[in-house]
Amino acid sequence: MLTARRVAVVLLLLVLPVAYNVMADAVTPACIPPRQAAPVPFEHVPSVLLRSLSDRLGKVAEPGTSFNATDVVWLESLPFRRFNFFWTAGRRWVIATEHGGFVYNNPILVFDLGEDQRAATFIVEKIASPDTVCAAASDLIAAP
Numbered sequence: 001m002l003t004a005r006r007v008a009v010v011l012l013l014l015v016l017p018v019a020y021n022v023m024a025d026a027v028t029p030a031c032i033p034p035r036q037a038a039p040v041p042f043e044h045v046p047s048v049l050l051r052s053l054s055d056r057l058g059k060v061a062e063p064g065t066s067f068n069a070t071d072v073v074w075l076e077s078l079p080f081r082r083f084n085f086f087w088t089a090g091r092r093w094v095i096a097t098e099h100g101g102f103v104y105n106n107p108i109l110v111f112d113l114g115e116d117q118r119a120a121t122f123i124v125e126k127i128a129s130p131d132t133v134c135a136a137a138s139d140l141i142a143a144p
Contacts, residue, residue: 031134037087052120069100106133
């Protein structure tokens with residue numbers, strides 16, 4: 001027979017993974033790009049850039065979709081990474097992501113998309129926290 005305490009523990013174990021993922025959504029801020037950059041919706045990101053990101057990071061969830069935000073894995077089919085936003089300034093692209101696991105963080109990657117847009121060249125990656133991701137992305141889009 002299930003006691004009230006056992007029922008509470010079972011319910012807690014079922015709710016925690018979802019709550020952790022919701023918390024990750026709550027801590028990731030919406031960033032306004034600086035003047036020289038333009039935000040790009042996921043649907044308009046060049047496929048060559050998405051392939052380069054996939055080669056570098058593995059499976060990444062689309063912005064706003066579910067991913068494993070913590071080390072509490074509630075669905076093994078979900079990736080541990082999710083795209084946050086894409087900015088462009090000329091050939092330079094800044095891609096902010098979220099990385100779940102024991103220590104949730106926000107890796108930001110910079111690529112140069114060649115003039116013919118046939119190749120995406122990786123430039124740098126910077127790890128930010130939710131409270132520094134906007135400033136870090138702004139610094140990277142403006143860097144020479």
